[in-house]
Amino acid sequence: MTVREVVFPPGRQALYERNRYSPAVKANGLLFVSGQVGSREDGSPEPELTAQVRRAFINLNAILKEAGCTFDDVIDVQVFIVDPQTRFETIWSVVPEFWGEAPYPTVTAVGVTWLYGFDFEIKVIAKLPGNSA
Template sequence: MAKRDAIFPAGRHALYDLHRYSPAIRCGDLLFISGQVGSREDGTPEPVFEDQVRRAFANLRAVLAAAGGGFEDVIDVTSFHTDPQTQFATVLAVREEEIGAPPYPAWTAVGVTWLAGFDLELKVIARVPAAKGNGTASQG
């Protein structure tokens, strides 16, 4: 079985410790990133939805960077939305800025009723070859 390494970004968030999970697990060249929300460092949500979306992407970018990767390494995204009908245009606009040019990753959007006080969550699988990574795996 391949070794699993926990990946933590430099600006560690309170939610990781509060809810006892790793932001990402590297297994070989694959990086499995836990759902990233628009959390400030203290674990509270950004109150304005667009700011929360931007913060969720920033938190995702930080986890990717800690593994030596970026959005170009993302293979699959699952996004969870508390009110997709009213929120989706904002998410798509920020996504366009963050994800960049094609080819785009696979993406599944799911409407949910609860995200612990947040309105958007981004769960990602990326391929970041170990040779590309900077070896910043951490056990927490």
């Protein structure tokens, strides 16, 4: 059985405990990060789309940092977008602020109809530093 070593970003434990999931789990040299949305400290969404995307990346980066990683350690990305036909270009204009340089991680983008009041969610898998997995 794989042991789950949970990673909590600073100041967000209550949100994850209330919603009953782990923000990230270390296992077998990898970091599996739950989907991150553009939520403020109280869990409410940033109302404006570009601010929401930036906040999602800030929340993601807080988890990566707590695990000893950066976005450069990310190898796989999944993004979920409500109404991607009208929002994709706006969202993707923010991504370079956080994405880093090539080679880029793999990406799967999925259009969805509902994200609990949010318009964008990002979920990643990263390689933990010092591991050859």
